[in-house]
Amino acid sequence: MDRRTFLKTAAGTGALAAAGGLSMPALSQGASAKTLRFVPQANLANFDPIWGTQYVVRNAALLVWDTLYGIDSNFEPKRQMVGSEEVSADGLTWTFKLRPGLKFHDGAPVTSKDVVQSLKRWQARDPMGLMIKAIENELVAVDDTTFKWSLKQPYPKMLFALGKNNSPCTFIMPERIAKTDPFQQITEYIGSGPMKFVRNEWVPGAKAVFEKFADYVPRDEPASWLSGGKKMLFDRIEWVIMPDAATAAAALQNGEVDWWETALSDLVPILKKNANISVDIGDPLGNIGAFRMNHLHPPFNNVKVRQAVMTALNQEDYMRSIVGDDDKLWKEMGGFFTPGTPLYTEVGGEMMKAKNLAAAKKLLAESGYKDEPVVCVVAQDMAATKSMGDVTAELLKSIGLKVDFVATDWGTTGARRAQKTPPGQGGWNMFHTWHAGADCVNPASYTAVRANGEKAWFGWPDVPAVETEVTNWFNAKDVAEEKAVMGRLNTAAVANVVYCPTGFYLGYQAWRKNISGVTSGPFPVLWGVSKA
Amino acid sequence: MLAFIVRRIITTIPVMAFVALFVFSLLYIAPGDPAAVIAGDQASPADVEKIRASLGLDRPYLVRFAEWAFRVLQGDLGTSIFTSLPVTQLIAQRIEPTLSLMVLTLIFAVTVAVPMGVIAAWKAGTWIDRGAMAFAVFGFSVPVFVVGYLLAYVFALQLDWVPVQGYTPLSQGLWPWFKNLILPAITLGLVYIALIARITRATMLEVLQQDYVRTAQAKGVGQREVLFLHALKNAAVPIVTIIGIGIALLIGGAVVTESVFAIPGLGRLTVDAILRRDYPVIQGVVLMFSLVYVLVNLIIDLTYTIVDPRIRY
Numbered sequence: 001m002d003r004r005t006f007l008k009t010a011a012g013t014g015a016l017a018a019a020g021g022l023s024m025p026a027l028s029q030g031a032s033a034k035t036l037r038f039v040p041q042a043n044l045a046n047f048d049p050i051w052g053t054q055y056v057v058r059n060a061a062l063l064v065w066d067t068l069y070g071i072d073s074n075f076e077p078k079r080q081m082v083g084s085e086e087v088s089a090d091g092l093t094w095t096f097k098l099r100p101g102l103k104f105h106d107g108a109p110v111t112s113k114d115v116v117q118s119l120k121r122w123q124a125r126d127p128m129g130l131m132i133k134a135i136e137n138e139l140v141a142v143d144d145t146t147f148k149w150s151l152k153q154p155y156p157k158m159l160f161a162l163g164k165n166n167s168p169c170t171f172i173m174p175e176r177i178a179k180t181d182p183f184q185q186i187t188e189y190i191g192s193g194p195m196k197f198v199r200n201e202w203v204p205g206a207k208a209v210f211e212k213f214a215d216y217v218p219r220d221e222p223a224s225w226l227s228g229g230k231k232m233l234f235d236r237i238e239w240v241i242m243p244d245a246a247t248a249a250a251a252l253q254n255g256e257v258d259w260w261e262t263a264l265s266d267l268v269p270i271l272k273k274n275a276n277i278s279v280d281i282g283d284p285l286g287n288i289g290a291f292r293m294n295h296l297h298p299p300f301n302n303v304k305v306r307q308a309v310m311t312a313l314n315q316e317d318y319m320r321s322i323v324g325d326d327d328k329l330w331k332e333m334g335g336f337f338t339p340g341t342p343l344y345t346e347v348g349g350e351m352m353k354a355k356n357l358a359a360a361k362k363l364l365a366e367s368g369y370k371d372e373p374v375v376c377v378v379a380q381d382m383a384a385t386k387s388m389g390d391v392t393a394e395l396l397k398s399i400g401l402k403v404d405f406v407a408t409d410w411g412t413t414g415a416r417r418a419q420k421t422p423p424g425q426g427g428w429n430m431f432h433t434w435h436a437g438a439d440c441v442n443p444a445s446y447t448a449v450r451a452n453g454e455k456a457w458f459g460w461p462d463v464p465a466v467e468t469e470v471t472n473w474f475n476a477k478d479v480a481e482e483k484a485v486m487g488r489l490n491t492a493a494v495a496n497v498v499y500c501p502t503g504f505y506l507g508y509q510a511w512r513k514n515i516s517g518v519t520s521g522p523f524p525v526l527w528g529v530s531k532a
Numbered sequence: 533m534l535a536f537i538v539r540r541i542i543t544t545i546p547v548m549a550f551v552a553l554f555v556f557s558l559l560y561i562a563p564g565d566p567a568a569v570i571a572g573d574q575a576s577p578a579d580v581e582k583i584r585a586s587l588g589l590d591r592p593y594l595v596r597f598a599e600w601a602f603r604v605l606q607g608d609l610g611t612s613i614f615t616s617l618p619v620t621q622l623i624a625q626r627i628e629p630t631l632s633l634m635v636l637t638l639i640f641a642v643t644v645a646v647p648m649g650v651i652a653a654w655k656a657g658t659w660i661d662r663g664a665m666a667f668a669v670f671g672f673s674v675p676v677f678v679v680g681y682l683l684a685y686v687f688a689l690q691l692d693w694v695p696v697q698g699y700t701p702l703s704q705g706l707w708p709w710f711k712n713l714i715l716p717a718i719t720l721g722l723v724y725i726a727l728i729a730r731i732t733r734a735t736m737l738e739v740l741q742q743d744y745v746r747t748a749q750a751k752g753v754g755q756r757e758v759l760f761l762h763a764l765k766n767a768a769v770p771i772v773t774i775i776g777i778g779i780a781l782l783i784g785g786a787v788v789t790e791s792v793f794a795i796p797g798l799g800r801l802t803v804d805a806i807l808r809r810d811y812p813v814i815q816g817v818v819l820m821f822s823l824v825y826v827l828v829n830l831i832i833d834l835t836y837t838i839v840d841p842r843i844r845y
Binding site: 043045046051052053125181183184185187203204205206207240241242243244246247250251253254256381408409410411412414415416418447455457458 | 564568569570577580583585614681685688689692698792801804809
């Protein structure tokens with residue numbers, strides 16, 4: 001019996017016992033109703049959201065640092081720390097005014113000098129920030145509450161850049177902290193957001209604690225994702241790091257924790273049977289499963305080989321290997337972007353849904369494939385990559401590709417995929433990963449779909465047609481134009497197989513029923529949540 | 533005796549130096565890159581390179597080793613790449629839970645296993661002996677995580693006697709500390725019960741054949757006294773040795789137990805550090821474990837003189 005089977009059996013027996021009316025454990029409330037005990041998706045190993053851009057760091061930072069703008073659930077940027085903005089008629093000068101009452105956790109007021117320095121640090125690490133930097137004349141503080149950004153050419157996506165939720169966000173720090181080199185970690189965590197980070201209680205790998213910042217003034221508007229009033233109804237939020245899913249499920253059932261961000265789908269049926277627990281989709285933007293092929297070396301430097309692989313793959317095989325039999329948790333994709341979002345398109349995406357082995361073999365034969373081994377690097381310590389890797393190995397064999405399967409861990413995969421050398425000399429042909437759907441709603445934050453050769457993400461696709469449409473999207477004046485661009489972009493990305501999406505999948509979150517106000521979001525929305 | 537202790541402590545220096553060199557070299561040649569983990573999945577290769585440079589990971593092996601060794605000699609184990617916290621602080625934060633788990637596990641294992649082994653030897657060949665040894669084999673054979681989940685399910689989820697997970701420091705009270713640790717200690721202890729009970733039984737069987745045991749019995753000394761005072765004392769050296777080896781094994785066993793029961797100990801710190809390639813933490817923890825192992829061996833050697841006065845250093 002393996003670990004996973006055992007925990008399912010044990011948890012299942014528990015549910016049966018509960019259903020049969022056997023004695024249930026007393027629901028220990030533990031701390032007061034003013035404390036939320038939250039199990040995050042991963043360990044908070046560092047706490048600089050510009051230096052380290054992992055989602056878990058971003059999620060913690062959203063409590064501690066506020067942003068200038070925030071996107072809402074309609075993907076529209078709304079004012080957050082900014083009170084008003086003006087853009088000149090030629091679109092070259094943006095003037096922003098901070099809203100009154102903004103304070104840092106040390107009591108100092110938030111000034112435009114702090115904002116300017118924070119934006120400069122952000123720019124150095126963010127793709128959209130770098131784009132703005134490239135067309136920037138100056139970014140300066142006009143007075144304590146006003147700052148000005150003048151550009152050499154218009155940048156219509158400015159407010160989206162300042163309010164986007166993908167990492168790194170425009171977190172505003174005190175000027176002295178924001179002066180830290182963006183490639184060095186900050187060591188002082190003075191925030192501008194609704195919660196203070198309690199540094200002396202931070203045990204990396206075990207616990208992170210946040211306390212309510214009494215002087216934070218939330219906006220008046222209703223909260224919606226990153227926008228609106230971030231009203232904290234808890235005095236204290238404790239993040240309890242639990243590496244083991246069965247332990248987290250048991251702690252939730254026992255009332256030792258209140259909310260589990262990423263409930264394992266295997267355990268969800270058990271949690272659903274517990275009368276004290278609510279279960280729902282966590283992040284509605286989900287994830288896009290992916291494997292990338294190295295465009296620099298044979299056989300995947302040949303577009304026909306890449307097309308053969310995309311033509312053969314069946315996304316259902318991949319998705320079921322990740323989420324099991326729950327059909328609510330996955331969708332087949334005919335495009336590269338996040339399904340269900342305003343700009344999603346399947347124009348030109350027929351190949352992604354082809355599932356045609358015969359056509360794939362024909363393409364491979366036409367490609368002149370010379371039986372080169374495909375070095376397929378698969379991280380075994382992550383359930384999603386391991387599952388996808390197993391499916392891919394069979395897929396490649398089924399169309400006649402020779403597979404050299406390299407089972408390793410994520411740390412090694414992360415390092416190896418950066419190698420541009422040939423596969424026989426430490427390089428690679430394929431690796432598996434996934435992308436947060438929140439990053440794939442449009443080209444702004446979607447590094448994986450870019451195809452600018454040497455500057456592109458791992459695999460280094462070089463497809464000028466894709467890059468032209470990315471530029472067109474940034475310059476698009478309205479949604480209709482953006483949609484037209486997205487159709488052309490998707491067509492070019494599919495035809496050239498920039499990479500292979502393996503399907504769209506969602507995950508559950510679970511919380512105790514005495515917690516109210518829990519909503520779905522691309523990150524855990526902790527404001528507006530309370531505990532009876 | 534004092535000369536022996538000094539000599540042993542001096543001999544640990546080359547051992548520790550070799551361990552340090554070995555660990556540093558191993559991590560140097562191992563694949564994986566902390567900069568890639570830090571940079572996140574969307575970072576460009578150029579960003580990853582800048583982070584590598586800022587961490588000093590792009591410098592030559594010998595330079596890095598020399599700097600690290602120099603700092604270690606001054607008692608500085610370096611700074612975690614990820615948390616920017618001193619490795620000594622990270623170890624200090626984690627040492628109490630692991631030490632607590634090890635101590636409680638040993639107490640549990642020894643108090644159960646030694647009498648079990650003695651009684652099994654005394655009742656050799658009977659159903660008591662067979663039952664005790666079957667239990668020992670069971671404890672050794674069932675994976676730690678299976679026992680852990682089972683105990684948590686019964687005693688935490690169903691009976692609600694103890695928490696499912698977590699750790700309460702001893703400073704917050706003996707009972708809360710004990711409640712959090714009892715299930716992990718039993719889970720981990722089952723493995724060592726098997727080990728210690730089987731050695732105790734085998735050694736006792738040999739001792740019970742000795743003339744002085746027969747003499748004691750002939751003189752009318754009570755059975756309990758014969759077993760636990762006369763025989764056990766003479767069987768103590770191998771038992772103490774296996775308990776000492778058990779302490780070293782506990783360090784490894786604690787990793788799984790700490791994960792199942794979400795105990796923030798050194799085991800989890802080590803695994804997290806390895807997965808992230810947090811080199812200074814890995815090096816610091818391995819050095820500390822090696823030192824503990826060497827010291828445990830020294831203490832075992834010294835214990836021999838107590839349990840067997842014939843041994844002199």
